[in-house]
Amino acid sequence: MAAAKRRFEWATIEKRFNAAYAIAVLFFLVAPLIVIIPLSFNAEPYFSFTTKMLTLNPEGFSLRWYQDIVENPQWLQAIGNSLIIAICATALSTVLGTLAALGLARSNMPFRDLIMAILISPLVVPIIIAAAGMYFFYSSIGLAQTHLGIILAHTTLGTPFVVITMTATLSGFDRNLIKAASSLGADPLTTFMRVTLPLVAPGMISGALFAFAASFDEVVTVLFLGGPDQRTIPRQMWSGIREQISPTILAVAVLLIIVSSLLLLTVEKLRRRHTPQGAKAS
Amino acid sequence: MAGAAAITASDLRARFVRSGMRARRISFLLVLPLLLFLAVTFILPIGDMLMRSVEDPTIAQVLPRTADALRSWDGKGRPPYSAYAALASDLEVAQRDGTIGRAATRMNFEVPGMRSMLMSTARVAGKFEPPYAQAFNAVDARWADPEIFGALRHASFTNSIGYYISALDRSRKADGQIIMQPEEDQVYMMLFARTLFVAAMVTALCFVLGYPLAYFIAHASDKWRNYLLILVLLPFWTSLLVRTTAWIVLLQTNGVINDVLAIFFGDGARTQMIYNMTGTLVAMTHILLPFMILPTYSVMLSVPPALRRAALSLGARPWQAFWRVYFPMTLPGAGAGALLVFILALGYYITPALVGGRTGQLISNMIEFHMKTSLNWGLAAALGGILLSGVMALYIVYARVIGLNRLRLG
Incomplete structure (x- = not known):
């Protein structure tokens, strides 16, 4: 009995300690993002809390940095560029990545592991090496300092996300459904459009959102390949942080946090709908 | 009857093999677009970029006669007399063609300060007369150092591991001996x-x-x-x-x-x-x-x-x-x-x-x-x-x- 009691106490202490530690780590993860939200409403051009802000004096707060984004043609152009590039790169990488994942999921795929390793490599190759290679390549074919060059570069970097997400989705896909459809007389295209696609669509959308986020956040290839007309949001933030740091950056950061929260919640919703009840993430 | 059945069986086997090959081909065709895309936009560009670490034709192109003369030198003792003559004429040509900047920049990576040395020598190289060694030394005393010609010799090979030697904080003497850089230059x-x-x-x-x-x-x-x-x-x-x-x-x-x-x-x-x-x-x-x-x-x-x-x-x-x-x-x-x-x-x-x-x-x-x-x-x-x-x-x-x-x- 005494041993059991001691064990019980140990378990409680362990649990409490673990909870305290875990909450501290979660705080470390999330607090930096939370802190910049109030600071983006700072009425003064500082990156720290003013006395007026701490006393919740309304004069300490303002929307001037948000106004700055809307009124600054450079930021507006950057937002436009980011959207165009991210949408095109997402479309391309989703098509290429989905086709490849469909091929990889077939049981008779030759050299499967090797091909998979090649397709995922853009995720692990140091970005500076990829950007340097692309710099020479796109310059030599005249695509440096064009939107198309950056779209293609971002497509390259986005495809691993689509391949990973789609491969995971397809591994849980019951291939008997395809056989059933064709035995009922559907041709391969009909089978794909009416059976396969609706079932793998959530995974495909998740992959697309990952690719979108990757492009929307990418700065190194833009630094190497982009000219003054290809400045994107991260590119603007980059020079803002390095040169003339202003709280406008914080306002942009808050807007980006909202965008990424929306993307995250969408992906989680899709995942939950896709994962059968009771089946936990493996 | 028996014959017909045998034909059907081998026919079936052939069909089975064919359909297997067809399925493999479809799998591969699905992966192919992305594979090709990555090969062109990612793998080949990186490979091409990395080739620059072992392939640099600058000196062989800009100073071709010097490169030839120095390649036959073993790096010991003084450089051959022919190298001075070749360098004088190469510099004159490079100065006229406006390519000297490329060679000067390239050599400056090997020997700091060599850019200005080559540029200033090239400006007067057209007026050089034999004996060339003295003419070079008169423009810049550093030309008397065989290590300068050693650096030129190493750079005259289009394919070399020279950049990897530099990347490991080492340098090569004229005779090929690899030594550590002085401590303050080790990065x-x-x-x-x-x-x-x-x-x-x-x-x-x-x-x-x-x-x-x-x-x-x-x-x-x-x-x-x-x-x-x-x-x-x-x-x-x-x-x-x-x-x-x-x-x-x-x-x-x-x-x-x-x-x-x-x-x-x-x-x-x-x-x-x-x-x-x-x-x-x-x-x-x-x-x-x-x-x-x-x-x-x-x-x-x-x-x-x-x-x-x-x-x-x-x-x-x-x-x-x-x-x-x-x-x-x-x-x-x-x-x-x-x-x-x-x-x-x-x-x-x-x-x-x-x-x-x-x-x-x-x-x-x-x-x-x-x-x-x-x-x-x-x-x-x-x-x-x-x-x-x-x-x-x-x-x-x-x-x-x-x-x-x-x-x-x-």
């Missing part, structure tokens, strides 16, 4: 060591912070688990630049953390926590932590709780049940996370560039410097080649031991 080995150190530290920090958090989430109730996971995934999805900005706001000398310290301990307590190694370590750990937590968490979910109960009922103390039963079973997840964090940390560029200051720069930042500022592309390629081979070796380990199928995004 790259230290940067590689620092990159390894930072990657190892970040991996260790991610493990220390991530493992208990993953444990907590994996053992929370179903309702809480999803909310907690979203808190881990939110920073994962948030822009890298946003997270780096957040750390600048928190850590800078007039930032939030220092303001709090100043309230309690006075202004003297303000410490420099950013634009140095600390900044790099903190921001990188924050950014890479989810890559550790997610795989650890998903492996923890798959460990049957009954095992630890069994260990306890067999008399193990709780910590024994944890260390000897539970912990080893979660190692594949933690190992997968650690390896991924380490691989990604080795190639980190953005965060060190923004918050690393001078002491927190990594090898990627040096590659960027040689790509965009010094324009020493050969050396950038050599440094990149060394970094990439390290990363690829670890990637192969990851693919072999852990398996790429285990790579999940959230």
